[in-house]
Amino acid sequence: xxxxxxxxxxxxxxxxxxxxxxxxxxxxxxxxxxxxxxxxxxxxxxxxxxxxxxxxxxxxxxxxxxxxxxxxxxxxxxxxxxxxxxxxxxxxxxxxxxxxxxxxxxxxxxxxxxx
Amino acid sequence: xxxxxxxxxxxxxxxxxxxxxxxxxxxxxxxxxxxxxxxxxxxxxxxxxxxxxxxxxxxxxxxxxxxxxxxxxxxxxxxxxxxxxxxxxxxxxxxxxxxxxxxxxxxxxxxxxxxxxxxxxxxxxxxxxxxxxxxxxxxxxxxxxxxxxxxxxxxxxxxxxxxxxxxxxxxxxxxxxxxxxxxxxxxxxxxxxxxxxxxxxxxxxxxxxxxxxxxxxxxxxxxxxxxxxxxxxxxxxxxxxxxxxxxxxxxxxxxxxxxxxxxxxxxxxxxxxxxxxxxxxxxxxxxxxxxxxxxxxxxxxxxxxxxxxxxxxxxxxxxxxxxxxxxxxxxxxxxxxxxxxxxxxxxxxxxxxxxxxxxxxxxxxxxxxxxxxxxxxxxxxxxxxxxxxxxxxxxxxxxxxxxxxxxxxxxxxxxxxxxxxxxxxxxxxxxxxxxxxxxxxxxxxxxxxxxxxxxxxxxxxxxxxxxxxxxxxxxxxxxxxxxxxxxxxxxxxxxxxxxxxxxxxxxxxxxxxx
Numbered sequence: 001x002x003x004x005x006x007x008x009x010x011x012x013x014x015x016x017x018x019x020x021x022x023x024x025x026x027x028x029x030x031x032x033x034x035x036x037x038x039x040x041x042x043x044x045x046x047x048x049x050x051x052x053x054x055x056x057x058x059x060x061x062x063x064x065x066x067x068x069x070x071x072x073x074x075x076x077x078x079x080x081x082x083x084x085x086x087x088x089x090x091x092x093x094x095x096x097x098x099x100x101x102x103x104x105x106x107x108x109x110x111x112x113x114x115x
Numbered sequence: 116x117x118x119x120x121x122x123x124x125x126x127x128x129x130x131x132x133x134x135x136x137x138x139x140x141x142x143x144x145x146x147x148x149x150x151x152x153x154x155x156x157x158x159x160x161x162x163x164x165x166x167x168x169x170x171x172x173x174x175x176x177x178x179x180x181x182x183x184x185x186x187x188x189x190x191x192x193x194x195x196x197x198x199x200x201x202x203x204x205x206x207x208x209x210x211x212x213x214x215x216x217x218x219x220x221x222x223x224x225x226x227x228x229x230x231x232x233x234x235x236x237x238x239x240x241x242x243x244x245x246x247x248x249x250x251x252x253x254x255x256x257x258x259x260x261x262x263x264x265x266x267x268x269x270x271x272x273x274x275x276x277x278x279x280x281x282x283x284x285x286x287x288x289x290x291x292x293x294x295x296x297x298x299x300x301x302x303x304x305x306x307x308x309x310x311x312x313x314x315x316x317x318x319x320x321x322x323x324x325x326x327x328x329x330x331x332x333x334x335x336x337x338x339x340x341x342x343x344x345x346x347x348x349x350x351x352x353x354x355x356x357x358x359x360x361x362x363x364x365x366x367x368x369x370x371x372x373x374x375x376x377x378x379x380x381x382x383x384x385x386x387x388x389x390x391x392x393x394x395x396x397x398x399x400x401x402x403x404x405x406x407x408x409x410x411x412x413x414x415x416x417x418x419x420x421x422x423x424x425x426x427x428x429x430x431x432x433x434x435x436x437x438x439x440x441x442x443x444x445x446x447x448x449x450x451x452x453x454x455x456x457x458x459x460x461x462x463x464x465x466x467x468x469x470x471x472x473x474x475x476x477x478x479x480x481x482x483x484x485x486x487x488x489x490x491x492x493x494x495x496x497x498x499x500x501x502x503x504x505x506x507x508x509x510x511x512x513x514x515x516x517x518x519x520x521x522x523x524x525x526x527x528x529x530x531x532x533x534x535x536x537x538x539x540x541x542x543x544x545x546x547x548x549x550x551x552x553x554x555x556x557x558x559x560x561x562x563x564x565x566x567x568x569x570x571x572x573x574x575x576x577x578x579x580x581x582x583x584x585x586x587x588x589x590x591x592x593x594x595x596x597x598x599x600x601x602x603x604x605x606x607x608x609x610x611x612x613x614x615x616x617x618x619x620x621x622x623x624x625x626x627x628x629x
Contacts, residue, residue, distance in 0.1 A: 016488040017460045018401070019395040023235075023485050025377055043530040055366060065406050077614035102145035107480040109151070115381040 040064035168291025169283035178202035256284035289475035292353025299378035312364025316345030324372030327352025329543030330616035343627035374452035396546035398461030400532035437555035440468035449519035
């Protein structure tokens with residue numbers, strides 16, 4: 001379990017320092033971004049097919065692929081994980097990113113109904 | 116993350132919640148500075164006003180437009196000397212600035228008549244320019260001048276002209292950021308969708324939140340063109356008024372400065388279904404990732420990769436020459452809004468400097484989230500600082516250099532801290548691979564300037580070493596470097612031209628088959 005937490009922390013640190021997609025200005029946008037990009041990233045890491053039907057899908061996928069390429073190049077231990085382990089890891093990562101950027105965020109503008 | 120209370124601001128207790136220190140093992144949910152609030156009375160802010168944010172940051176970089184302030188001439192202060200958003204039409208928008216020259220009598224009797232007279236006069240003086248933006252200012256907003264009605268009257272009388280009215284007087288928000296918001300929303304409501312897009316390529320983007328500071332936009336456009344990507348419009352640096360009316364025709368919105376322009380991207384997504392991709396033009400790794408993502412979106416990632424490989428091979432040895440000499444130098448990263456997060460991590464990673472403080476003059480809490488997430492533990496993050504807080508932070512943190520605007524920059528010089536202009540740059544452009552090396556060179560020259568070393572000596576107090584000769588920057592920077600680094604045959608100083616933009620304007624680009 002400690003191992004899982006440490007690994008999630010490493011992935012979280014990468015996302016927080018290198019990515020911007022998780023920081024859209026409103027809670028609903030952050031939710032959609034986190035959900036779609038991390039879902040597609042999980043599919044890519046597990047060699048599953050990824051939906052690319054709409055322009056929005058392609059945009060999420062571009063961010064997701066860029067993320068998974070960076071994960072692979074930085075975290076060699078990722079290659080040794082089973083698909084089950086990867087799914088567990090990415091679930092934990094999503095919970096953590098949702099917490100830091102949405103549910104636990106102190107940003108008072110997240111719930112402003114207008115852009 | 117404990118809040119940080121400045122000694123100088125103890126008499127303004129509300130200021131305490133505007134500064135935090137990033138603590139070990141803590142995240143953004145522990146503490147976040149307040150942001151985008153009215154400046155607390157008693158704190159002399161470094162902010163600009165909402166009119167300034169609308170006109171001088173976002174409106175005026177549009178190049179083929181007469182930009183007219185409806186107010187006193189003083190409101191047009193920010194022009195050629197203070198702003199550096201250049202354009203490829205001989206900088207028309209910087210060279211000429213217009214105001215309706217409102218005086219006391221107009222405040223008493225109304226200024227609509229003088230406004231109309233000025234609009235017509237300006238169009239007659241520049242018959243080749245058929246587009247105009249008009250900015251409401253404090254005085255004319257307070258007397259209730261109906262600028263829209265006057266603009267409509269003129270457009271009826273002169274059918275070949277088009278006018279955009281921006282109602283963002285100085286008091287319409289806590290800072291310039293209020294003006295960014297107002298002009299974004301006004302532009303999409305009034306102008307987007309009023310011109311048919313001219314689509315010439317298979318892959319079409321709007322380049323949003325880019326202001327062509329010393330040529331930044333032209334550097335990035337060069338990469339896009341080399342990828343075969345059509346830039347339908349740039350919001351707004353070096354951008355054209357009519358192209359910006361056709362933003363609805365793009366396949367993708369590529370966003371750089373989210374602080375000033377995410378509103379229009381979000382609205383374009385809602386209204387026209389155009390996705391928003393946040394990118395970064397600063398730093399080798401973020402820029403490479405950004406070009407690759409645009410390539411992936413369109414399925415042309417190999418074109419992006421070719422540019423990344425070529426540019427990295429050309430410029431990385433020069434970046435690394437500076438990195439060796441900048442490692443461990445302490446930086447206060449004190450820009451206006453977006454650069455605290457664009458630069459915080461990549462400066463540390465690619466130039467080896469330590470960011471000891473980030474601040475934002477007009478950023479929102481979202482900017483602080485990104486900035487704090489990207490800087491290292493121990494950094495001091497401050498929202499809307501005042502001059503005394505800036506001085507106290509510099510006295511305490513003892514930075515080797517600060518990146519900020521020219522007003523706080525001059526204050527820093529007085530206590531012998533060198534500064535680089537984070538808004539308008541020193542010797543930009545700073546975007547692009549070459550631009551990032553130019554930035555590294557400016558940092559190097561700022562820190563190791565022999566003149567700056569002399570500034571540390573106080574002739575009324577210190578003994579002046581008259582027996583030693585003059586030292587060069589390289590003598591100062593290389594004193595503790597290993598022989599291997601000093602005599603490296605791969606690392607080298609910047610070898611680009613003084614002007615890195617003019618050649619781009621003459622370039623021809625390959626045509627790609629679909």
